[in-house]
Amino acid sequence: xxxxxxxxxxxxxxxxxxxxxxxxxxxxxxxxxxxxxxxxxxxxxxxxxxxxxxxxxxxxxxxxxxxxxxxxxxxxxxxxxxxxxxxxxxxxxxxxxxxxxxxxxxxxxxxxxxxxxxxxxxxxxxxxxxxxxxxxxxxxxxxxxxxxxxxxxxxxxxxxxxxxxxxxxxxxxxxxxxxxxxxxxxxxxxxxxxxxxxxxxxxxxxxxxxxxxxxxxxxxxxxxxxxxxxxxxxxxxxxxxx
Numbered sequence: 001x002x003x004x005x006x007x008x009x010x011x012x013x014x015x016x017x018x019x020x021x022x023x024x025x026x027x028x029x030x031x032x033x034x035x036x037x038x039x040x041x042x043x044x045x046x047x048x049x050x051x052x053x054x055x056x057x058x059x060x061x062x063x064x065x066x067x068x069x070x071x072x073x074x075x076x077x078x079x080x081x082x083x084x085x086x087x088x089x090x091x092x093x094x095x096x097x098x099x100x101x102x103x104x105x106x107x108x109x110x111x112x113x114x115x116x117x118x119x120x121x122x123x124x125x126x127x128x129x130x131x132x133x134x135x136x137x138x139x140x141x142x143x144x145x146x147x148x149x150x151x152x153x154x155x156x157x158x159x160x161x162x163x164x165x166x167x168x169x170x171x172x173x174x175x176x177x178x179x180x181x182x183x184x185x186x187x188x189x190x191x192x193x194x195x196x197x198x199x200x201x202x203x204x205x206x207x208x209x210x211x212x213x214x215x216x217x218x219x220x221x222x223x224x225x226x227x228x229x230x231x232x233x234x235x236x237x238x239x240x241x242x
Contacts, residue, residue, distance in 0.1 A: 017107050036070055041078040043068060043167060046120050048098050049188045050153065055100035061090055085184035100190065103238050109185050110234035116179060118223045119229060120166050123211060125219035132169040136211045139165060141206045162207055193237050203233065 006067040044064070059079050065072045079096050082088040088096040124132075140164045146155045160183070167175050194200055207227040213222035 016019055017161055027052070037074040037077050040064075040068055040070060040074045041081055042218060044078050044082060044084075045087065045187070047183065048082070049156075049191050053098050053189075055098050057098040058091060059096045059098065061095070082184075085181060087184055087188070101185070105185070106234060106237055109182060109189060110230050112182060112185065113228045114227055115219050116175070117163070117166070118226050120175070121168055121214060121222040121226045122219040123170050123172075124166065124219050125214045125222040126162060126164070128169055128214055131209065133167075136162065136169075136214075137208075140165065140208045140211065143207075147200055147204065152194050152200075153191070156187065156194050159190055159194070159203070188202065189237060193233055194234060199233070203229070207231075 003198055008080065043138060044053070044059070052058075059082070061072045061075045061079065065075045068075070083090060083096055087099060089099045127221065139158060143155065146158060164227045167179060194203075210222060210225045213225055
């Protein structure tokens with residue numbers, strides 16, 4: 001699918017590399033149709049996650065297509081995906097708007113995470129290999145530099161990498177399909193949590209303790225620590241939102 005890069009006109013058209021009128025960053029310049037769709041979806045997800053497009057923002061296909069330098073089709077498809085993920089909801093009169101996250105939504109997401117992730121770490125505590133332990137410790141080590149440099153967005157991505165490394169270490173192929181849809185909301189929530197300076201240090205200390213329990217082959221301790229980790233995160237987030 002060819003992308004439409006509008007010529008600069010008196011109406012404020014888009015040219016390659018120019019900032020779009022809606023979203024920050026350069027226009028998308030990828031020749032492959034599937035890659036364009038993924039890039040549009042990733043850009044919109046990020047804009048919602050970091051609050052660039054706050055709850056209630058209307059997702060207008062024409063405006064977003066112009067901002068991103070693409071045709072309307074990948075934008076339309078991306079908006080449909082955002083609705084399916086719960087990041088947007090259909091709007092009266094057509095189209096969609098960015099969804100709001102209620103305290104109940106946050107509670108429900110973390111209740112599901114706790115159920116699945118306690119199972120994950122208990123499974124790993126009896127079966128994980130040394131290479132997987134090294135990978136988890138490496139992720140924890142990388143967090144120190146990001147914390148020192150106050151790189152909040154990078155820490156959000158690294159937190160996701162840590163938890164997905166746990167999932168994949170189980171070798172359970174059904175786990176990823178069960179968790180993937182929920183992580184669109186988790187990313188959004190995690191970005192909010194990691195704006196809390198004091199929580200950042202605590203979260204990565206908790207990650208390291210979970211890895212210790214897994215390496216010690218102590219499923220009870222690993223499960224208890226993961227339960228506490230997720231409960232504490234949800235509690236802090238709901239407290240801030242209230």
